[in-house]
Structures are given as C-alpha cells and as structure tokens.
Amino acid sequence: MNQEPEKIQPPTRCPKCDSAIKVVPSGISKRTGKPYSSFMSCTNRECEYTARLTDKPQNTGEQMIIEGINNIIVSQKEIWKLLAVIKNKLDDLDRK
Numbered sequence: 001m002n003q004e005p006e007k008i009q010p011p012t013r014c015p016k017c018d019s020a021i022k023v024v025p026s027g028i029s030k031r032t033g034k035p036y037s038s039f040m041s042c043t044n045r046e047c048e049y050t051a052r053l054t055d056k057p058q059n060t061g062e063q064m065i066i067e068g069i070n071n072i073i074v075s076q077k078e079i080w081k082l083l084a085v086i087k088n089k090l091d092d093l094d095r096k
Contacts, residue, residue, distance in 0.1 A: 011040070019044035023053065033078065 014021055019042050026038040042049040 014042040014044065014047055014049050016049045017042060017044050017047040019047060033075070 011021055013019070021040050022043055024039050024041055026036060028035050038053040040051045040053060
C-alpha cells in the first residue's frame with residue numbers, strides 16, 4: 001500500500017515561552033518591499049521566537065523569478081504613489 005506521509009502540524013504554543021503562536025502567510029514586506037516566506041511567530045512581543053514555514057527549498061530559479069516580478073510590481077506601486085504626491089503638490093501650487 002502506498003500511504004501518504006502524515007503532515008506535520010505546526011505547534012500552537014511557543015516552545016520558548018508557551019504563548020500562542022500565529023502563522024504569518026507569505027507576502028511582501030511593507031517596510032522593505034521585498035517578498036518573504038510564510039513563518040510562525042510568537043504572539044508575546046517580549047519573546048522573539050520565529051520559525052520559517054516552507055515546503056520548497058529556498059532560492060529556486062522559479063522563486064527568484066517570482067521575487068523579481070514582485071519587486072517590480074512593488075516598485076511600480078511606489079512610483080505611482082510618489083507621482084500622486086507630486087501631482088497633489090503641483091495642484092496645490094496652482095491654486096495659490
């Protein structure tokens with residue numbers, strides 16, 4: 001018989017301080033604009049426990065391409081935000 005391997009469940013309590021654990025899905029950092037993998041983090045702000053969650057090896061060619069595209073998208077969004085700020089400032093100057 002070919003059984004599927006049992007999936008390992010992430011812990012629900014922090015191994016360092018026994019506080020609750022939250023799972024943060026992968027996404028784009030608001031601070032740096034760079035993509036990050038999903039990870040677990042302790043909800044206790046005084047505890048610095050984190051652990052990466054991943055099924056794939058890091059830095060695969062496909063992942064690097066996706067990260068590059070995500071960086072371009074984030075950069076474009078930042079450019080549009082800056083252009084909107086500049087336009088608003090120019091509009092304010094025209095009104096004076």
